[in-house]
Amino acid sequence: MSPPSTSHTAAVAAAPGRGIAAWWQAAPFTAVFVLFFLVPLGLILMVSFWDFNEYELLPGFTFKNYLSVFEGCGNTADLCTTLRTYLSTLKFSLLVWGITLVLGFAVAYFLAFHVRSPGMQTLLFVLCTIPFWTSNVIRMISWVPLLGRNGLVNQTLIDLHLIQTPIEWLLFSDFSVVLAFVHLYTMFMIVPIFNSMMRIDRSLLEAASDSGASGWQTLWNVIVPLSRTGIIIGSIFVITIVMGDFVTIGVMGGQQIASVGKIIQVQTSYLQFPLAAANAVILLAVVLMIIYGLTRLVDIRKEL
Amino acid sequence: MKKARLREPRPLSFWLLAMVFVLFVLFMYGPMLVIFVLSFQGPEGGLTFPMRGLSLHWFRQLAEGLGVVDIGAALRRSLGLGLAVMACTVVLSVLAGLAFRKRLAGGNTLFFVVVASLIMPSIIVSLGIGLEFRLVDTAIKAVLGWLGLQETLEGFGTSLGLFTSALGAHLTWTLPFGLLIMFAVFNRFNPAYEEAARDLGATPWQGFAHVVLPLVAPSVVGIGMFGFTLSWDEIARTSQAIGDVNTLPLELQGLTSTVTTPSIYALGTLTTVVSFVVMGLTLALVWLLGRGRRARADR
Numbered sequence: 001m002s003p004p005s006t007s008h009t010a011a012v013a014a015a016p017g018r019g020i021a022a023w024w025q026a027a028p029f030t031a032v033f034v035l036f037f038l039v040p041l042g043l044i045l046m047v048s049f050w051d052f053n054e055y056e057l058l059p060g061f062t063f064k065n066y067l068s069v070f071e072g073c074g075n076t077a078d079l080c081t082t083l084r085t086y087l088s089t090l091k092f093s094l095l096v097w098g099i100t101l102v103l104g105f106a107v108a109y110f111l112a113f114h115v116r117s118p119g120m121q122t123l124l125f126v127l128c129t130i131p132f133w134t135s136n137v138i139r140m141i142s143w144v145p146l147l148g149r150n151g152l153v154n155q156t157l158i159d160l161h162l163i164q165t166p167i168e169w170l171l172f173s174d175f176s177v178v179l180a181f182v183h184l185y186t187m188f189m190i191v192p193i194f195n196s197m198m199r200i201d202r203s204l205l206e207a208a209s210d211s212g213a214s215g216w217q218t219l220w221n222v223i224v225p226l227s228r229t230g231i232i233i234g235s236i237f238v239i240t241i242v243m244g245d246f247v248t249i250g251v252m253g254g255q256q257i258a259s260v261g262k263i264i265q266v267q268t269s270y271l272q273f274p275l276a277a278a279n280a281v282i283l284l285a286v287v288l289m290i291i292y293g294l295t296r297l298v299d300i301r302k303e304l
Numbered sequence: 305m306k307k308a309r310l311r312e313p314r315p316l317s318f319w320l321l322a323m324v325f326v327l328f329v330l331f332m333y334g335p336m337l338v339i340f341v342l343s344f345q346g347p348e349g350g351l352t353f354p355m356r357g358l359s360l361h362w363f364r365q366l367a368e369g370l371g372v373v374d375i376g377a378a379l380r381r382s383l384g385l386g387l388a389v390m391a392c393t394v395v396l397s398v399l400a401g402l403a404f405r406k407r408l409a410g411g412n413t414l415f416f417v418v419v420a421s422l423i424m425p426s427i428i429v430s431l432g433i434g435l436e437f438r439l440v441d442t443a444i445k446a447v448l449g450w451l452g453l454q455e456t457l458e459g460f461g462t463s464l465g466l467f468t469s470a471l472g473a474h475l476t477w478t479l480p481f482g483l484l485i486m487f488a489v490f491n492r493f494n495p496a497y498e499e500a501a502r503d504l505g506a507t508p509w510q511g512f513a514h515v516v517l518p519l520v521a522p523s524v525v526g527i528g529m530f531g532f533t534l535s536w537d538e539i540a541r542t543s544q545a546i547g548d549v550n551t552l553p554l555e556l557q558g559l560t561s562t563v564t565t566p567s568i569y570a571l572g573t574l575t576t577v578v579s580f581v582v583m584g585l586t587l588a589l590v591w592l593l594g595r596g597r598r599a600r601a602d603r
Contacts, residue, residue, distance in 0.1 A: 022403040025402050025403035026399065026411075026414065029396045029399060029414075029483075032476070033417050033418065033476065036433055036436075038417065039436060040431075043432055044428065047435055106321055106325075107325055107328055110322065131336060133583055135537045136537055136539065137553055137556045137557050137560065138576060139336060142335035142339040146334075237423065240423045240424070245540070246427060246540070247543075251557065251561075265427065268434065273431075277435065280428045280431050280432075284424075
């Protein structure tokens with residue numbers, strides 16, 4: 001997506017003096033992002049080099065915070081806490097990304113190519129978006145009656161004599177965290193992928209099948225490349241959300257599983273702002289690298 | 305041609321994907337329906353099935369308060385903040401949408417910043433805003449001390465608050481959605497109407513108020529709905545930027561580890577009802593606006 005730059009825009013912009021008027025209109029909007037986004041980011045970078053004690057932040061320039069984040073990481077025999085936390089967060093990101101991508105693509109494909117009437121298409125699409133309007137925390141805790149020790153799943157399995165004792169790993173585990181993420185964020189994949197698919201010219205599909213392509217070949221060589229934009233946008237959403245998350249991992253992990261976001265949250269609650277800031281800078285760098293890599297990866301395949 | 309296609313038998317992939325879709329919908333709705341049902345348990349009910357009785361007991365418990373948490377106050381705070389966010393999102397997005405239609409120096413940079421804000425991990429934005437206001441606090445205290453205003457200094461708590469830092473934090477999340485919707489609207493907007501208005505001697509304000517605004521009104525209402533509902537559920541961006549008091553979702557997050565009765569489900573049912581009321585009102589408003597426009601067009 002990019003700003004609208006149609007011929008309409010040029011026509012409206014032709015009158016002199018409008019550039020200034022445009023800036024007055026955009027000024028309050030811009031001010032919000034300067035005050036609440038750019039300045040805070042700058043402050044995070046600045047404070048990550050500050051010192052602190054129990055009571056206050058001490059302006060200065062020190063690498064102490066970064067050193068303490070990576071304390072013990074020189075040791076090759078045993079992974080340090082920071083690296084372990086990052087690996088665990090990355091593991092969740094990859095798992096959730098893979099599952100939401102496959103599931104989101106399948107649902108979007110069904111809606112875009114198999115549902116034939118536009119009315120039905122809209123109806124089913126809206127059906128998918130409705131849960132999105134419910135509170136995230138509510139959607140998380142709604143798994144408790146199902147997955148808990150005495151939950152519906154365990155009760156059913158016991159009643160069917162498939163198991164003797166309740167399965168413990170259903171709730172407050174890696175499994176429940178991934179499940180909740182998939183439940184919460186598959187929508188972020190479906191919407192952009194569906195959007196890209198709806199723009200695909202249907203005659204291209206006919207051309208592919210006329211040229212003798214099998215269903216899989218059409219899917220892989222026509223539909224997937226043409227849905228690329230949607231796939232990238234959805235992936236960026238899901239990965240950045242999971243990388244920075246602390247709420248879902250906290251609630252669904254029973255406050256037992258560490259994540260980068262959780263570390264930042266805990267450190268701020270102890271007023272260790274410079275440490276939290278250093279962690280935030282590192283997290284930001286990792287997320288940006290993933291996004292960069294993702295766009296590279298897909299662009300390269302497009303050129304092949 | 306179309307009829308021939310309709311008579312074609314559905315391929316196997318259709319049935320497989322239809323099954324995936326149905327399972328997906330069940331997966332989306334199942335757990336939520338479970339807690340809605342469980343929130344209507346009798347006084348003996350617990351967090352899981354089977355249902356023990358049917359009553360509004362847990363809603364009454366909720367009204368009386370859950371432990372130390374004042375749910376009513378948190379609800380009012382969230383509503384107030386949601387409405388403020390909604391108003392700001394609508395006004396600022398529409399203004400920015402109009403600005404982007406003209407030649408806007410630096411418009412690409414602004415667009416890049418907006419997209420960056422949308423995909424930035426929320427905890428980072430939240431931490432930054434929290435830091436910013438803490439540093440502002442330090443500065444204000446220093447200035448007050450320097451001016452010798454001891455009483456004011458002692459009375460001063462923090463500049464972190466619902467309508468300062470939290471409002472700003474929410475806007476960094478809602479405004480990108482607002483702007484993208486405005487782009488979608490104006491990409492399909494035909495400027496001939498505006499030109500016609502101008503040719504008939506309308507001032508820019510008249511052109512906006514009588515031509516552009518009525519045409520984009522349904523989308524503007526949609527932006528308002530996005531603004532409210534995104535703010536109503538927001539946790540991650542508010543967590544470090546709220547100060548002393550909490551919004552409803554933050555209280556709710558805290559309650560998940562302390563409350564072990566179905567009253568938490570009742571709270572869930574209640575917040576969901578609010579979301580759906582907002583959605584319903586919005587759709588009704590959009591429908592009314594559309595009907596009014598069609599009626600005028602028919603005349």
